[in-house]
Amino acid sequence: MSDDEQERTIAEDLVVTKYKMGGDIANQALRLVVEAAKPGVSVVSLCEKGDAYIMAETGKVFKKEKEMKKGIAFPTSVSVNNCVCHFSPLKSDPDYTLKDGDLVKIDLGVHVDGFIANVAHSFIVGVCKENPITGRKADVIKSAHLCAEAALRLVKPGNQNTQVTEAWNKIAxxxxxxxxxxxLSHQLKQHVIDGEKTIIQNPSDQQRKDHEKAEFEVHEVYAVDVLISTGEGKARDGGLRTTIYKRDPSKQxxxxxxxxxxxFSEVERRFDAMPFTLRAFEDEAxxxxxxxxxxxxxxxQPFSVLHEKEGEFVAQFKFTVLLMANGPHRITSGPFDPELYKSEHEVQDPELKFSISAFTTVAALWTTFPMIKLRRDDVTSSINPTICRRHILFPLLFSLRESSPHDESQDNEEEEEEEDEMETEDRDGEGAEKPTIITFDPSLPTSHAYLGSDMEEFHGRTVHDDDSCQTIPVLPHTAVMLVPGQTLPLQLFRPQEVSMMRSVIQRDRTFAVLAHSEAVEQEAEFGTTAEIYAYREEQEYGIETVKVKAVGRQRFKVHEIRTQADGVAACLPIDDALRLQLLKIDSAIQRLRCELDIMDRCTSLCCKQCQDIEITTKNEIFSLSLYGPMAAYVNPHGYVHETLTVYKTNNLNLVGRPSTLHSWFPG
Structure with missing residues (x-):
């Protein structure tokens, strides 16, 4: 970045969008690699799978921006047991095959236009709830995970990096x-993965003296990286080949x-200052x-493969956090289930223990619907802001107290004195400047004109009966605390959120907002229904976006959360035998597991008669319909065909001239 260029931060909405897009891709890539990490699978194949997914998905965003760089911000690395980090071998290197009971750490990063989202996650191969992990592996994973959770609460504007370091030491x-x-955990900037501000782990005496103290500030971004060991915590170069490097722009x-x-020319052209792997080059030699x-x-700069002592275990958790004006916002994380790891230890420090006490975060997708019990508010209060000659009380935050007769008389006296004083000033000061009259639109705070003036408006109101049970979709946001009567503006771009809002508009325009707050460490069981009164869909920067104005309506209590597993099968290109198998399974959870297994195994679509000739791949499937990629078509003779939409196909030999006479999608 030149001196003339202004540094771009998350104060810009577009920058936040790019961070979140990278975060979503990083989270999905991580899940893909975690699901593939089974006994007998090689580390090289997992690294290739993660990198290939990142490149494919980043290639689908901002297609019109030809000059925009996007892709891998940190190559997929898979470090096992006492290997601390950065193990991402080449095809020509000695590989490692996963075994049951291995402690695996997956680390990767994504960037969109240089805005970086990093994530790392630890788990045990073959772990299940019926046979949870105990002993030292459970200790180190629990410890690392709680350190990450503590950091999420401590990395916020006004706090210092030393607070995080001390908390990690106490928890470990x-x-x-x-x-x-x-x-080190680093501040992130555009095209910079190792920013100036850092958080240091377990520093030596000399490192503690040399490390610079820093305060977290609004609109900063950090990749918080936690690495915990069952041993002494001393990482050493294990002698394995270094395969990950990064360009140092300061050196010539x-x-x-x-x-x-x-x-070197190819490095500068393809990767700029992002870390890369030698595996990304066509000729590894x-x-x-x-x-x-x-x-x-x-x-x-090399990212050396580091090791702890043989027999020890190392766990890693890394997340990217945006320090927004309304609080920290974590955009990357892995699928952690605390029930899988049973440690005999717990956090001893009372303050830390309270801060990171376990709670359930409800983040429902549009396919998950809660059964909620509704209660209508008995009293509706309103506040009218007072405007005096000299002060404007902006209608954002109010501190209320009861007024006594004494207070009122005192206020009246003060007001009269103020008027007399102003009259005296006006009489005495002939050249005095007259008070400026300030006016403002009291409807401005609730109009949200920045969302656009051409939003579709709705009228009427949906009211649910008291003490009735309703099935209502939940907004997958955990940072909103809505109360009845409050206006809720939303800008949604994640596919599941967009799909949910489309479904809500077609029904009664009502969705649920759970009352979850990081300030209150408990499971979300109450909330408020929100009713949409203005709605707009548009495409921004090639992304489908939904803009919503809603208002809080009624309080509710969560009665039951149900997961529906029947919508997945309708979107899978599977044969009749597999569909019959799914129909026979009574449990929704078992159906989902079976469907996930099918999706994991279904990588190519082949000709039914030729069997082994690939027509297309899973990555080429896209959803032309709101309901998924699968559809049905009945021809003029009454025969029903199932259809699947794909971007491109291979090995198709058409007999005769193709006809579009009965095509369901013209052309």
Whole structure:
């Protein structure tokens, strides 16, 4: 970035959107690799799977912005047991095959236009609720996870990085574990993965002296990286080949070897200052040769493969957090289930224990509907702001108290004195400047004109009977505390949220907002229904966006949360035998597991008669319909065909001239 360019931050809505898009892709890539990490699977294949998914998904966003760089911000690495980090082997390197009971750490990153979303997650291969993990593996995973949760509460404007360091030490000690010495969590900026402000883990005396104290500020972004060991916390170079590097823009050198110059030129063109893996080069042998001179003269920074002592275990959790004006917002995380890990230890520090006490965060997708019990508010209160000559009380926050007769008389006296004083000033000061009359539109705070003036408006009101049970979709937002009568503006771009709102509009325009707050550490069981009164769909930067104005209506109590598993099968390109198998399963959870297994195994679509000839792949499927990629078509003779929409196909040999006479999608 040149000196003339202004640094772009999350104060811009578009920057936030790019961070969230990268975060969504990173989360999905992580889940894909976690689900594929089974006994007998090689680490190389997992790394390739994660990187391929990131490149494919980032290639689908901002297609019109030809010059925009996007892709991998940190190559997928899979570090097992005592391997601390950065294990991402080449095809020509010795590989590792996963086994039952391995402690696996997956680390990866995504960037959209240089805005980075990093994530890392730890789990045990083969773990299940029927056989939870105990012992030292459970201790270290629990410890690392709680350290991450504590950091989420401590990394906020006004706090200092030293507070996070001390909290990590206390939590790790409670589980008889140690943070990896000297590891850093970095501030993120556009195209910068290792910003100036850092959080250090378990510093030595010298590191503590040298490390710069810093205060977190609004509109900053951090990749919070927690690495905890069952051992001493000393990470060492284990002697394995380094495969991940990053360009150091501050270093310059005239390379002597042609292979090195060619290699370095490709690094600058493809990766800029983002970390990359030698596996990304077409010719690994030339890449291994070219990197030597570049690393020797510090043009590239190595990410060495580090190890703890043999027999120890290391767990890692990393998340990206945006320090928004309304509080920290975590955009990346992994699928952690605390019931899978049973430790005999717990956090000892009372303040930390309260801060990170367990609670259930409800983040329902549009396919998840809660059964809620509704209660109507008995009293509706309203507040009218007072405007005096000298002060404007802006109608945002109010501090209310009861007024006594004494208070009223005192206020009246003060007001009369103020009027007399102003009259005296006006008489005495001939050249005095007259008071400026300030007017403002009292409807401005609730109009939300920035969402657009052409929103479709709705009238009427949906009222549910007292003490009745209703099935209402839940908004998957945990940072909104809505009360009846309050206006709720929303800008939604995640596919599940957009789909949910389309469904809500077609019904009674009512959805539920659970009352969850990080300030109140308990499970969300109450909330408020919201009714949409203005709605608009549009495309911004190639992304489908829904803008909504809603108002809080009625309080409710959650009665039951139900997960519906029948909508998934309708979107799967599966044969009749598999559909019959799904129909026979009574349990919704078992049906979902079976469907997830089918989706994991279904990578290619082949000709039914030729069997092994691939027509298209799972990645080419897209949803032309609101209800998914699968549809049905009945021809003029009454025969029903099932149809599937894809971007492109292979190995199709048409017999005769193609006809569009009865096509359900013209052309």
């Amino acid at each position: 000690q409670s589980f008889k574990c140690s943070p990896i010495e000297g590891m 050198y005239g390379l002597k070897m042609k292979t090195s110059r060619t290699f 030339k890449a291994r040769l070219g990197v030597v001179e570049c690393a020797k003269h510090e043009l590239l």
